[in-house]
Amino acid sequence: MGGxxxxxxxxxxxxxxxxxxxxxKSTLARALARVARARGRTVGVIAVxxxxxxxxxxxxxxxIRMNDLAxxxxxxxxxxxxxxxxxxxxxxAADAVDLMDAAGFGLVLVETxxxxxxxxxxxxxxxxxxxxxxxGLGDDIQALKAGVLEIADVHVVNKADREGADRTLAELRAMxxxxxxxxxxxxxxVLGASAAREEGIEAVxxxxxxxxxxxxxxxxxxxxxxxxxxxxxxxxxxxxxxxTLLGPGALDADRAQLxxxxxxxxxxxxxARALLGRAAERGRSRDVRP
Amino acid sequence: xxxxxxxxLVAKVGLDGHDRGAKVVARCLRDAGMDVVYTGLHRTxxxxxxxxxxxxxxxxxxxxxxxxxxxxxxxxxxxxxxxGAGDMLLIVGGVIPDEDVPALRALGAADVLLQDSPxxxxxxxxxxxxxxxxxx
Numbered sequence: 300m301g302g303x304x305x306x307x308x309x310x311x312x313x314x315x316x317x318x319x320x321x322x323x324k325s326t327l328a329r330a331l332a333r334v335a336r337a338r339g340r341t342v343g344v345i346a347v348x349x350x351x352x353x354x355x356x357x358x359x360x361x362x363i364r365m366n367d368l369a370x371x372x373x374x375x376x377x378x379x380x381x382x383x384x385x386x387x388x389x390x391x392a393a394d395a396v397d398l399m400d401a402a403g404f405g406l407v408l409v410e411t412x413x414x415x416x417x418x419x420x421x422x423x424x425x426x427x428x429x430x431x432x433x434x435g436l437g438d439d440i441q442a443l444k445a446g447v448l449e450i451a452d453v454h455v456v457n458k459a460d461r462e463g464a465d466r467t468l469a470e471l472r473a474m475x476x477x478x479x480x481x482x483x484x485x486x487x488x489v490l491g492a493s494a495a496r497e498e499g500i501e502a503v504x505x506x507x508x509x510x511x512x513x514x515x516x517x518x519x520x521x522x523x524x525x526x527x528x529x530x531x532x533x534x535x536x537x538x539x540x541x542x543t544l545l546g547p548g549a550l551d552a553d554r555a556q557l558x559x560x561x562x563x564x565x566x567x568x569x570x571a572r573a574l575l576g577r578a579a580e581r582g583r584s585r586d587v588r589p
Numbered sequence: 590x591x592x593x594x595x596x597x598l599v600a601k602v603g604l605d606g607h608d609r610g611a612k613v614v615a616r617c618l619r620d621a622g623m624d625v626v627y628t629g630l631h632r633t634x635x636x637x638x639x640x641x642x643x644x645x646x647x648x649x650x651x652x653x654x655x656x657x658x659x660x661x662x663x664x665x666x667x668x669x670x671x672x673g674a675g676d677m678l679l680i681v682g683g684v685i686p687d688e689d690v691p692a693l694r695a696l697g698a699a700d701v702l703l704q705d706s707p708x709x710x711x712x713x714x715x716x717x718x719x720x721x722x723x724x725x
Contacts (some may be wrong), residue, residue, distance in 0.1 A: 355594060356619035362640060363629040369639040376643055380594070380624045 311343070311400040311407045312511050315421035317387060317447060318431030320413025323457040325364035326494040327431060328408045332368055333497070334504045335406045341373040343399035346410045347388050350380040357381070361410060375399070386420030387411035390538060393424055393531050416446040423530040426523060427452045427510045429503070432471065434463035448474070451487050453506045459491030459499065485513050544578035553577070595623045595719050596646040600637040601630045602665070605655035610683065610704065614650065617708040618715065634661055638668040641677060647719050653683040654704075659692060666697045678718050682706070 314331075316324045325346060332342040346361035357380035368374040381389045388411055399407045411421050422428050430451035448454075448471075456467050471489045480486060488506045492499030514520035550557070553574050559565040599615045601608050608630050615625045626644050628637060641649045651665060662681060669677060678699040685693070690701045699718050702711055 350624075351619060351622075354620045355622040357594075357624045358615055358619050359624060359626040359644075362626060362644075366629060366632060366636055366640075369636045369643070376640075378624075378626050378644055382594075 309400050309403050311396075311404050312427070312507070313396055313400070313407045313409065313425045314507055315409045315411065315425035315428040316431060317411040317414050317418070317421050317428065317450075318457075319415070319433070319436060322413070322431045322433045323494045324410050324413075324431050325361040327429070327455065327457060327492070327500075327503075328361075328410050329365040329368060330492075330494045330497050330500040331408060331504060331507075332365070332374055332406075334500050336371060336373055338504070340405035341403065342368075342375075343402070343404035343407045344368075344374070344376040344410065345392055345395050345399070345407070346376065346378045347381060347392060347412050348378065349412045350382050355382070375402075375404070381412060384420075385418070387414045387418030388420045388424065390534075396424060414447055419447060419450050422450040423527055426514060426520065427507050429453045429455055429507070431455050431457050432467055433458045434461050434467045436467075452485065452510045453503060454487055454489040455499075455503055456489065456491045457494050460493050460496065464491055483517065485510060485517075485519075544575070544581070550574075595648065595715065596626070596644065597623055597648045597650055597715065598626045598628065598637070598641045598644055598646040599650045599652065600628045600632055600640070601652055602632050602634055602637055602661050603653070603655055603657050604631065605653060605657070606630055607654050608652070610654070611652040613708070614652065614682065614711055617712055621712040621716075623715070634664040634668055638665060638672060638674070641669075642672055642674055646677065647722075648678045648680055648699075648715055650680045650682060650715075653681065653685065656684075658683075658685055659689060662693055662698065663696055676722065678722060680715070680718070682711075 316328055318324050328344055328346065332344060335342050344365065348357055348359045348361060350357040359378035359380060362376055362378055365376055368376065377395060379389045379392060379395065384390050392409060396407055396409060409421060409425055411418065428450050430447060432454065434456065454471050456464055456471065458464070468489055468491055475487060475489065490499060490502050490506060492503055494500065514523065556565065556570050556573060560567055560570045597618050599611050601611055611627070615627050618625045626640070626646065628640055637649070637651070651662065653661065658681065666679065669675070669679065679697060680700050680702060681693050681698045682702040684704050685701060693701050700714055702714065
Protein backbone atom coordinates (compact mmCIF):
# COMPACT_ATOMS: atom_id res chain seq x y z
CA MET A 300 0.00 0.00 0.00
CA GLY A 301 1.50 3.31 -0.96
CA GLY A 302 -1.51 5.37 -1.96
CA UNK A 303 -1.68 7.59 1.12
CA UNK A 304 1.18 9.68 -0.22
CA UNK A 305 -0.36 12.62 -2.05
CA UNK A 306 -3.11 13.20 0.51
CA UNK A 307 -3.22 16.42 2.50
CA UNK A 308 -1.98 16.12 6.05
CA UNK A 309 -4.75 16.75 8.55
CA UNK A 310 -2.72 17.44 11.68
CA UNK A 311 -3.10 14.49 14.03
CA UNK A 312 -0.78 14.41 17.02
CA UNK A 313 0.99 11.09 16.52
CA UNK A 314 2.15 9.62 19.82
CA UNK A 315 4.26 6.48 20.24
CA UNK A 316 3.94 4.20 23.26
CA UNK A 317 6.84 1.87 23.87
CA UNK A 318 8.24 -0.20 26.72
CA UNK A 319 8.89 -3.72 27.93
CA UNK A 320 6.37 -6.55 27.44
CA UNK A 321 3.72 -6.34 30.14
CA UNK A 322 4.64 -2.80 31.17
CA UNK A 323 1.08 -1.66 30.43
CA LYS A 324 1.31 0.00 27.03
CA SER A 325 -2.11 -1.21 25.86
CA THR A 326 -3.75 -0.29 29.15
CA LEU A 327 -2.10 3.13 29.00
CA ALA A 328 -3.31 3.52 25.39
CA ARG A 329 -6.86 2.84 26.59
CA ALA A 330 -6.54 5.30 29.47
CA LEU A 331 -5.04 8.02 27.25
CA ALA A 332 -7.75 7.43 24.65
CA ARG A 333 -10.42 7.89 27.32
CA VAL A 334 -8.86 11.17 28.48
CA ALA A 335 -8.60 12.40 24.88
CA ARG A 336 -12.25 11.48 24.24
CA ALA A 337 -13.31 13.36 27.38
CA ARG A 338 -11.42 16.34 25.97
CA GLY A 339 -13.34 16.10 22.72
CA ARG A 340 -10.69 14.51 20.48
CA THR A 341 -11.11 11.45 18.30
CA VAL A 342 -8.51 8.71 18.66
CA GLY A 343 -6.93 6.18 16.33
CA VAL A 344 -4.89 3.36 17.83
CA ILE A 345 -2.36 1.21 15.99
CA ALA A 346 -1.29 -1.70 18.16
CA VAL A 347 1.60 -3.88 17.00
CA UNK A 348 2.30 -7.38 18.29
CA UNK A 349 5.05 -9.77 17.17
CA UNK A 350 4.78 -12.33 14.38
CA UNK A 351 6.19 -15.77 15.06
CA UNK A 352 9.67 -16.22 13.58
CA UNK A 353 8.71 -19.84 12.90
CA UNK A 354 5.19 -19.85 11.45
CA UNK A 355 4.83 -16.17 10.54
CA UNK A 356 1.54 -16.13 12.43
CA UNK A 357 0.67 -13.78 15.28
CA UNK A 358 -1.62 -13.42 18.25
CA UNK A 359 -2.82 -9.82 18.34
CA UNK A 360 -3.88 -9.32 21.93
CA UNK A 361 -3.52 -5.59 22.62
CA UNK A 362 -7.21 -5.02 21.89
CA ILE A 363 -8.19 -7.01 24.97
CA ARG A 364 -7.09 -4.08 27.14
CA MET A 365 -9.18 -1.65 25.10
CA ASN A 366 -12.40 -3.61 24.53
CA ASP A 367 -14.65 -0.98 26.07
CA LEU A 368 -13.49 1.56 23.47
CA ALA A 369 -14.75 -0.57 20.58
CA UNK A 370 -18.27 0.83 20.63
CA UNK A 371 -17.21 4.49 20.70
CA UNK A 372 -17.46 5.74 17.10
CA UNK A 373 -14.75 8.29 17.93
CA UNK A 374 -12.17 5.54 18.46
CA UNK A 375 -10.71 3.20 15.85
CA UNK A 376 -8.32 0.42 16.88
CA UNK A 377 -6.30 -1.60 14.41
CA UNK A 378 -3.96 -4.42 15.41
CA UNK A 379 -0.96 -5.20 13.23
CA UNK A 380 1.67 -7.94 13.26
CA UNK A 381 5.39 -7.18 12.85
CA UNK A 382 5.71 -9.62 9.93
CA UNK A 383 9.48 -9.80 10.21
CA UNK A 384 10.24 -6.13 10.91
CA UNK A 385 12.71 -5.78 13.78
CA UNK A 386 12.45 -2.22 15.09
CA UNK A 387 9.34 -2.70 17.26
CA UNK A 388 6.82 -1.80 14.54
CA UNK A 389 5.71 -3.25 11.21
CA UNK A 390 6.42 -1.95 7.73
CA UNK A 391 2.85 -0.84 7.11
CA ALA A 392 2.61 1.17 10.36
CA ALA A 393 3.63 4.41 8.66
CA ASP A 394 0.92 3.94 6.03
CA ALA A 395 -1.65 3.20 8.73
CA VAL A 396 -0.67 6.43 10.53
CA ASP A 397 -1.15 8.34 7.26
CA LEU A 398 -4.61 6.85 6.80
CA MET A 399 -5.68 7.67 10.34
CA ASP A 400 -4.36 11.20 9.93
CA ALA A 401 -6.18 11.61 6.62
CA ALA A 402 -9.35 10.25 8.24
CA GLY A 403 -9.18 13.19 10.64
CA PHE A 404 -8.33 11.57 13.97
CA GLY A 405 -7.04 14.16 16.45
CA LEU A 406 -4.76 11.79 18.31
CA VAL A 407 -3.09 8.72 16.85
CA LEU A 408 -1.52 6.33 19.35
CA VAL A 409 1.09 3.93 17.99
CA GLU A 410 1.81 1.09 20.39
CA THR A 411 4.98 -0.89 19.69
CA UNK A 412 5.59 -4.53 20.49
CA UNK A 413 7.09 -5.12 23.91
CA UNK A 414 10.62 -3.87 23.39
CA UNK A 415 13.97 -4.56 24.97
CA UNK A 416 16.66 -1.93 24.77
CA UNK A 417 17.16 -1.17 21.13
CA UNK A 418 13.88 -1.05 19.17
CA UNK A 419 13.58 2.62 18.39
CA UNK A 420 11.71 2.77 15.06
CA UNK A 421 8.78 4.44 16.84
CA UNK A 422 10.75 7.69 17.14
CA UNK A 423 10.92 7.89 13.34
CA UNK A 424 7.16 7.62 12.97
CA UNK A 425 5.72 9.76 15.75
CA UNK A 426 5.86 13.32 17.06
CA UNK A 427 6.07 12.37 20.72
CA UNK A 428 7.31 9.17 22.33
CA UNK A 429 6.15 7.86 25.69
CA UNK A 430 8.49 5.28 27.19
CA UNK A 431 6.64 3.14 29.72
CA UNK A 432 8.72 1.73 32.57
CA UNK A 433 7.62 -0.31 35.57
CA UNK A 434 9.12 -0.65 39.03
CA GLY A 435 11.61 -3.38 39.75
CA LEU A 436 13.10 -4.15 36.35
CA GLY A 437 16.47 -2.51 36.68
CA ASP A 438 18.72 -0.11 38.50
CA ASP A 439 20.38 3.21 37.74
CA ILE A 440 22.92 1.52 35.46
CA GLN A 441 20.11 0.24 33.25
CA ALA A 442 18.77 3.78 33.18
CA LEU A 443 22.13 5.03 31.98
CA LYS A 444 22.34 2.81 28.91
CA ALA A 445 21.74 3.98 25.38
CA GLY A 446 18.63 2.96 23.45
CA VAL A 447 14.97 3.01 24.23
CA LEU A 448 15.18 5.25 27.32
CA GLU A 449 16.94 7.91 25.26
CA ILE A 450 14.05 8.38 22.86
CA ALA A 451 11.48 9.35 25.49
CA ASP A 452 9.77 12.72 25.25
CA VAL A 453 7.68 11.67 28.24
CA HIS A 454 8.62 8.97 30.75
CA VAL A 455 5.80 7.12 32.45
CA VAL A 456 6.48 4.80 35.37
CA ASN A 457 3.36 2.65 35.20
CA LYS A 458 2.03 0.48 38.03
CA ALA A 459 3.22 3.30 40.29
CA ASP A 460 1.09 1.89 43.10
CA ARG A 461 3.62 -0.94 43.40
CA GLU A 462 6.63 -1.16 45.63
CA GLY A 463 9.78 0.39 44.20
CA ALA A 464 8.01 2.95 42.02
CA ASP A 465 9.57 5.90 43.87
CA ARG A 466 13.02 4.48 43.27
CA THR A 467 12.37 3.97 39.54
CA LEU A 468 11.04 7.52 39.28
CA ALA A 469 14.10 8.86 41.08
CA GLU A 470 16.55 6.88 38.93
CA LEU A 471 14.98 8.07 35.70
CA ARG A 472 14.98 11.69 36.93
CA ALA A 473 18.60 11.37 38.01
CA MET A 474 19.57 9.96 34.60
CA UNK A 475 18.03 12.97 32.87
CA UNK A 476 20.03 15.44 34.97
CA UNK A 477 23.44 13.82 34.44
CA UNK A 478 24.12 15.88 31.35
CA UNK A 479 23.26 19.56 31.26
CA UNK A 480 20.60 20.35 28.65
CA UNK A 481 20.33 23.51 26.58
CA UNK A 482 18.11 26.10 28.24
CA UNK A 483 15.41 25.88 25.58
CA UNK A 484 15.58 22.07 25.20
CA UNK A 485 12.61 19.88 26.07
CA UNK A 486 13.10 18.22 29.43
CA UNK A 487 11.24 14.90 29.39
CA UNK A 488 8.96 14.79 32.42
CA VAL A 489 9.04 11.59 34.50
CA LEU A 490 5.51 10.78 35.62
CA GLY A 491 4.11 8.05 37.82
CA ALA A 492 0.80 6.53 36.77
CA SER A 493 -1.45 3.55 37.15
CA ALA A 494 -3.04 2.93 33.78
CA ALA A 495 -5.29 0.17 35.09
CA ARG A 496 -6.65 2.43 37.86
CA GLU A 497 -6.64 5.43 35.52
CA GLU A 498 -4.54 7.43 37.97
CA GLY A 499 -2.08 10.04 36.75
CA ILE A 500 -3.27 9.81 33.16
CA GLU A 501 -4.47 13.43 32.89
CA ALA A 502 -0.91 14.54 33.73
CA VAL A 503 0.48 12.31 30.95
CA UNK A 504 -2.00 13.78 28.47
CA UNK A 505 -1.03 17.30 29.60
CA UNK A 506 2.66 16.50 29.19
CA UNK A 507 2.01 15.27 25.64
CA UNK A 508 0.11 18.47 24.81
CA UNK A 509 3.02 20.42 26.27
CA UNK A 510 5.50 18.50 24.15
CA UNK A 511 3.53 19.14 20.96
CA UNK A 512 3.39 22.86 21.79
CA UNK A 513 7.16 22.82 22.37
CA UNK A 514 7.73 21.05 19.03
CA UNK A 515 5.75 23.74 17.26
CA UNK A 516 7.27 26.80 18.91
CA UNK A 517 10.85 25.51 18.73
CA UNK A 518 10.69 24.56 15.06
CA UNK A 519 11.54 21.00 16.08
CA UNK A 520 8.27 19.71 14.55
CA UNK A 521 9.42 20.69 11.08
CA UNK A 522 12.84 19.13 11.68
CA UNK A 523 11.26 15.91 12.93
CA UNK A 524 8.97 15.74 9.91
CA UNK A 525 12.00 16.01 7.64
CA UNK A 526 13.85 13.27 9.50
CA UNK A 527 10.75 11.08 9.48
CA UNK A 528 10.25 11.42 5.73
CA UNK A 529 13.90 10.66 4.99
CA UNK A 530 13.92 7.62 7.28
CA UNK A 531 10.68 6.36 5.77
CA UNK A 532 11.81 6.66 2.16
CA UNK A 533 15.14 5.00 2.95
CA UNK A 534 13.34 2.16 4.72
CA UNK A 535 11.11 1.59 1.69
CA UNK A 536 14.19 1.61 -0.56
CA UNK A 537 15.83 -1.00 1.69
CA UNK A 538 12.74 -3.19 1.53
CA UNK A 539 12.46 -2.83 -2.24
CA UNK A 540 16.12 -3.68 -2.73
CA UNK A 541 15.84 -6.71 -0.46
CA UNK A 542 12.63 -7.82 -2.09
CA THR A 543 13.87 -7.31 -5.63
CA LEU A 544 17.38 -8.66 -5.30
CA LEU A 545 16.88 -11.28 -2.65
CA GLY A 546 13.42 -12.61 -3.42
CA PRO A 547 12.42 -16.28 -3.20
CA GLY A 548 15.05 -18.53 -4.73
CA ALA A 549 17.70 -15.80 -4.81
CA LEU A 550 20.06 -17.83 -2.67
CA ASP A 551 19.67 -21.02 -4.71
CA ALA A 552 22.53 -20.14 -7.06
CA ASP A 553 24.76 -19.34 -4.09
CA ARG A 554 24.41 -22.55 -2.10
CA ALA A 555 27.97 -23.50 -2.97
CA GLN A 556 29.27 -20.19 -1.58
CA LEU A 557 27.25 -20.68 1.62
CA UNK A 558 28.74 -24.15 1.99
CA UNK A 559 32.19 -22.59 1.75
CA UNK A 560 31.29 -20.22 4.61
CA UNK A 561 30.14 -23.23 6.61
CA UNK A 562 33.55 -24.89 6.00
CA UNK A 563 35.27 -21.64 7.00
CA UNK A 564 36.91 -21.24 3.60
CA UNK A 565 35.16 -17.92 3.04
CA UNK A 566 34.20 -15.22 5.54
CA UNK A 567 30.50 -14.33 5.87
CA UNK A 568 31.39 -10.76 4.86
CA UNK A 569 33.13 -11.78 1.63
CA UNK A 570 30.29 -14.14 0.78
CA ALA A 571 27.67 -11.41 1.36
CA ARG A 572 29.58 -8.92 -0.81
CA ALA A 573 29.89 -11.46 -3.63
CA LEU A 574 26.23 -12.34 -3.34
CA LEU A 575 25.18 -8.68 -3.48
CA GLY A 576 27.43 -8.10 -6.49
CA ARG A 577 25.78 -10.89 -8.43
CA ALA A 578 22.29 -9.79 -7.34
CA ALA A 579 23.03 -6.26 -8.54
CA GLU A 580 24.11 -7.64 -11.94
CA ARG A 581 20.87 -9.58 -12.20
CA GLY A 582 19.01 -6.40 -11.16
CA ARG A 583 20.67 -4.35 -13.89
CA SER A 584 19.71 -6.90 -16.50
CA ARG A 585 16.03 -6.77 -15.60
CA ASP A 586 15.44 -3.32 -14.07
CA VAL A 587 14.59 -2.95 -10.40
CA ARG A 588 10.84 -3.30 -10.03
CA PRO A 589 9.30 -0.02 -8.82
CA UNK B 590 6.18 -11.22 -2.08
CA UNK B 591 4.34 -13.83 -0.06
CA UNK B 592 0.58 -13.27 0.14
CA UNK B 593 -0.77 -11.50 3.22
CA UNK B 594 -1.60 -13.85 6.07
CA UNK B 595 -5.23 -14.73 6.67
CA UNK B 596 -6.65 -12.53 9.46
CA UNK B 597 -8.98 -14.11 12.00
CA LEU B 598 -10.77 -12.63 15.01
CA VAL B 599 -11.44 -15.20 17.72
CA ALA B 600 -14.20 -14.04 20.05
CA LYS B 601 -15.99 -15.16 23.17
CA VAL B 602 -19.45 -13.68 23.63
CA GLY B 603 -21.88 -13.61 26.53
CA LEU B 604 -21.52 -15.06 29.99
CA ASP B 605 -19.49 -18.09 28.94
CA GLY B 606 -16.32 -17.95 31.03
CA HIS B 607 -14.28 -20.72 29.47
CA ASP B 608 -11.71 -19.74 26.87
CA ARG B 609 -9.18 -22.53 26.90
CA GLY B 610 -10.70 -23.88 23.68
CA ALA B 611 -10.67 -20.46 22.04
CA LYS B 612 -7.04 -20.00 23.05
CA VAL B 613 -6.11 -23.41 21.64
CA VAL B 614 -7.80 -22.49 18.36
CA ALA B 615 -6.07 -19.09 18.31
CA ARG B 616 -2.72 -20.78 18.90
CA CYS B 617 -3.32 -23.36 16.14
CA LEU B 618 -4.23 -20.67 13.64
CA ARG B 619 -1.17 -18.66 14.69
CA ASP B 620 1.04 -21.69 14.19
CA ALA B 621 -0.50 -22.07 10.73
CA GLY B 622 0.82 -18.60 9.90
CA MET B 623 -2.32 -16.53 10.41
CA ASP B 624 -2.78 -13.19 12.19
CA VAL B 625 -5.18 -13.87 15.04
CA VAL B 626 -6.88 -11.13 17.04
CA TYR B 627 -8.26 -12.41 20.33
CA THR B 628 -10.93 -10.36 22.13
CA GLY B 629 -10.92 -12.03 25.53
CA LEU B 630 -13.97 -13.18 27.50
CA HIS B 631 -17.46 -11.73 28.03
CA ARG B 632 -17.77 -9.57 24.95
CA THR B 633 -21.09 -8.41 23.54
CA UNK B 634 -22.12 -9.12 19.94
CA UNK B 635 -21.81 -5.36 19.28
CA UNK B 636 -18.20 -5.26 20.55
CA UNK B 637 -17.22 -8.34 18.59
CA UNK B 638 -18.65 -7.12 15.28
CA UNK B 639 -17.17 -3.63 15.75
CA UNK B 640 -13.77 -5.17 16.46
CA UNK B 641 -13.99 -7.52 13.45
CA UNK B 642 -14.75 -4.58 11.17
CA UNK B 643 -11.99 -2.35 12.57
CA UNK B 644 -9.55 -5.24 12.22
CA UNK B 645 -10.77 -6.04 8.68
CA UNK B 646 -10.58 -9.77 9.33
CA UNK B 647 -11.29 -12.49 6.78
CA UNK B 648 -12.90 -14.70 9.38
CA UNK B 649 -14.88 -14.01 12.55
CA UNK B 650 -14.64 -17.09 14.75
CA UNK B 651 -17.08 -17.21 17.65
CA UNK B 652 -16.59 -19.77 20.41
CA UNK B 653 -19.64 -20.69 22.49
CA UNK B 654 -19.85 -23.23 25.27
CA UNK B 655 -22.78 -21.68 27.07
CA UNK B 656 -25.73 -22.96 25.06
CA UNK B 657 -26.71 -19.42 24.07
CA UNK B 658 -25.71 -19.85 20.44
CA UNK B 659 -29.25 -19.55 19.06
CA UNK B 660 -29.62 -16.21 20.87
CA UNK B 661 -26.19 -14.71 20.24
CA UNK B 662 -25.35 -15.89 16.72
CA UNK B 663 -28.51 -14.39 15.12
CA UNK B 664 -27.62 -11.09 16.81
CA UNK B 665 -24.06 -11.24 15.43
CA UNK B 666 -25.33 -12.11 11.93
CA UNK B 667 -27.77 -9.19 12.04
CA UNK B 668 -25.06 -6.75 13.17
CA UNK B 669 -22.69 -7.99 10.46
CA UNK B 670 -25.39 -7.44 7.87
CA UNK B 671 -26.18 -3.95 9.19
CA UNK B 672 -22.48 -3.08 9.00
CA GLY B 673 -22.20 -4.33 5.42
CA ALA B 674 -19.74 -7.03 6.42
CA GLY B 675 -21.33 -9.66 4.22
CA ASP B 676 -17.95 -10.68 2.79
CA MET B 677 -16.65 -11.65 6.23
CA LEU B 678 -16.88 -15.36 7.02
CA LEU B 679 -18.54 -16.35 10.28
CA ILE B 680 -17.38 -19.64 11.78
CA VAL B 681 -19.02 -20.93 14.95
CA GLY B 682 -17.25 -23.31 17.28
CA GLY B 683 -17.65 -24.92 20.67
CA VAL B 684 -20.20 -27.08 22.39
CA ILE B 685 -23.21 -27.07 20.08
CA PRO B 686 -25.85 -29.83 19.90
CA ASP B 687 -25.85 -31.54 16.49
CA GLU B 688 -29.49 -30.65 15.92
CA ASP B 689 -28.73 -26.92 16.14
CA VAL B 690 -26.04 -27.01 13.45
CA PRO B 691 -28.45 -26.73 10.46
CA ALA B 692 -30.09 -23.69 12.07
CA LEU B 693 -26.72 -21.96 12.49
CA ARG B 694 -25.79 -22.74 8.89
CA ALA B 695 -29.14 -21.41 7.71
CA LEU B 696 -28.45 -18.19 9.60
CA GLY B 697 -25.30 -17.71 7.56
CA ALA B 698 -22.49 -19.41 9.46
CA ALA B 699 -19.92 -20.55 6.89
CA ASP B 700 -19.21 -23.55 9.07
CA VAL B 701 -19.86 -24.95 12.53
CA LEU B 702 -16.84 -26.71 14.05
CA LEU B 703 -17.74 -28.71 17.12
CA GLN B 704 -15.61 -29.35 20.17
CA ASP B 705 -14.13 -32.58 18.79
CA SER B 706 -12.70 -30.87 15.65
CA PRO B 707 -8.98 -31.64 15.39
CA UNK B 708 -6.73 -28.56 14.99
CA UNK B 709 -5.73 -29.60 11.45
CA UNK B 710 -9.39 -29.64 10.43
CA UNK B 711 -9.93 -26.13 11.80
CA UNK B 712 -6.88 -24.77 9.97
CA UNK B 713 -7.87 -26.60 6.79
CA UNK B 714 -11.47 -25.33 6.87
CA UNK B 715 -10.39 -21.72 7.48
CA UNK B 716 -7.98 -21.84 4.54
CA UNK B 717 -10.52 -23.58 2.33
CA UNK B 718 -13.35 -21.16 3.11
CA UNK B 719 -11.17 -18.07 2.68
CA UNK B 720 -9.85 -19.37 -0.65
CA UNK B 721 -13.36 -20.12 -1.87
CA UNK B 722 -14.70 -16.70 -0.93
CA UNK B 723 -15.14 -14.16 -3.68
CA UNK B 724 -12.04 -11.95 -3.87
CA UNK B 725 -12.67 -8.67 -2.06
